[in-house]
Amino acid sequence: MPKMSGHCLCGNVSYTVSADPVITAICHCDTCQRQTGSAYSLVVGVPRESLAVSGSTLASFQTTTEATGTPTQRQFCSNCGSPLATLPEALPALAIIKAGTLDDRKGLAPAVEVHCDSALAYLAEESSERQRFPADLPAG
Numbered sequence: 206m207p208k209m210s211g212h213c214l215c216g217n218v219s220y221t222v223s224a225d226p227v228i229t230a231i232c233h234c235d236t237c238q239r240q241t242g243s244a245y246s247l248v249v250g251v252p253r254e255s256l257a258v259s260g261s262t263l264a265s266f267q268t269t270t271e272a273t274g275t276p277t278q279r280q281f282c283s284n285c286g287s288p289l290a291t292l293p294e295a296l297p298a299l300a301i302i303k304a305g306t307l308d309d310r311k312g313l314a315p316a317v318e319v320h321c322d323s324a325l326a327y328l329a330e331e332s333s334e335r336q337r338f339p340a341d342l343p344a345g
């Protein structure tokens with residue numbers, strides 16, 4: 206039994222996750238804003254080997270992670286355009302799932318916010334119980 210499952214808007218691309226999530230976070234980075242067309246991404250980090258993605262229209266767009274200069278694969282559905290998962294080379298043990306594509310997401314609660322330096326002003330001013338980091342999570 207998968208722990209989590211999800212799919213894109215059109216349903217061509219679906220995935221399962223066989224392990225528990227590592228972290229749930231809000232990402233304010235410029236790339237996430239542009240990729241989603243929204244103010245930020247709500248993401249769930251899972252062990253990369255636990256993620257199985259399938260579907261004939263699975264595509265990937267490569268971006269460069271600013272802090273490390275390393276490539277990041279951003280998987281999406283080429284039929285409907287939904288972003289699904291992000292695979293940064295700098296974090297090889299992790300797959301980052303766009304939480305809006307999960308089948309069961311109502312109970313998700315982000316623990317941290319990252320790339321707060323790029324956050325929209327109205328979000329930057331919001332008081333929050335969450336830990337906020339100006340860029341990536343500190344190493345370790």
Ligand SMILES: [Zn+2]
Nearest residue numbers: 213215282285
């Ligand atoms: Zn699709």
Ligand SMILES: [Zn+2]
Nearest residue numbers: 232233234237
């Ligand atoms: Zn981001």
